[in-house]
Amino acid sequence: MGIDIIKKRKTIRKFKDIKIEIEDMRTLIEAAIQAPSAHNFQPWEFILIDSNEVKEKLSSKMASTWTNNLIKDGKPLHEIQERISMSKGRINNAPFIIIPCFDTSKIEKYDDERDNAEFIMGLQSVALASENILLRATEKGFGALWLCAPLFCPEDVREVIGIPNHILPQEILIIGIPDEDPIKPKRRDLKDVIHHNKW
Numbered sequence: 001m002g003i004d005i006i007k008k009r010k011t012i013r014k015f016k017d018i019k020i021e022i023e024d025m026r027t028l029i030e031a032a033i034q035a036p037s038a039h040n041f042q043p044w045e046f047i048l049i050d051s052n053e054v055k056e057k058l059s060s061k062m063a064s065t066w067t068n069n070l071i072k073d074g075k076p077l078h079e080i081q082e083r084i085s086m087s088k089g090r091i092n093n094a095p096f097i098i099i100p101c102f103d104t105s106k107i108e109k110y111d112d113e114r115d116n117a118e119f120i121m122g123l124q125s126v127a128l129a130s131e132n133i134l135l136r137a138t139e140k141g142f143g144a145l146w147l148c149a150p151l152f153c154p155e156d157v158r159e160v161i162g163i164p165n166h167i168l169p170q171e172i173l174i175i176g177i178p179d180e181d182p183i184k185p186k187r188r189d190l191k192d193v194i195h196h197n198k199w
């Protein structure tokens with residue numbers, strides 16, 4: 001795997017209605033756990049979901065919290081219905097779902113500002129593992145969509161899946177066979193992002 005796979009990876013939001021085998025998802029997790037992690041603590045857990053019943057429970061629970069938030073934001077009813085229906089559809093129709101989680105019991109604890117640094121390092125480690133999943137998925141011909149929604153309703157995800165309190169679900173990764181070939185969003189130029197020896 002090299003720069004070609006890194007460049008090829010892009011977000012896929014439409015998937016073919018083709019069943020994904022759990023064995024294929026295991027190879028993605030195999031890539032995930034090769035990621036570096038702070039202190040080599042490997043503070044990750046991965047929830048694999050292919051049950052329609054679990055997907056439905058998850059999407060309904062998350063939708064109720066999101067609906068309440070959108071009402072609070074004063075969004076019009078038709079917009080709320082449209083967004084909730086799209087969001088539920090994405091989860092219910094997902095060929096496979098992986099939820100990378102951060103195990104906060106695995107990190108160093110301090111009673112000063114180092115605690116926050118260790119927490120961030122844990123998050124960074126899980127994010128690196130997640131990127132490995134995206135890259136391996138690309139290499140294997142799968143598409144993937146990263147949904148940040150669990151960060152906004154972690155209790156919903158925790159309740160439906162039965163996740164203990166010290167485990168923080170980070171995102172929902174929808175994995176499947178791509179049914180679209182979107183143009184990858186343009187990247188900022190190298191010259192705009194590199195700071196050589198000074199800002």
Ligand SMILES: Cc1cc2nc3c(=O)[nH]c(=O)nc-3n(C[C@H](O)[C@H](O)[C@H](O)COP(=O)(O)O)c2cc1C
Binds near residue numbers: 009010012148185
């Ligand atoms: C932390 C993070 C959160 C994201 N959340 C969402 C999301 O909730 N919904 C969505 O459609 N895409 C989401 N994405 C995908 C981004 O929109 C996408 O990566 C970005 O537009 C660049 O496109 P590319 O992945 O095709 O290169 C997320 C990506 C990241 C890294």
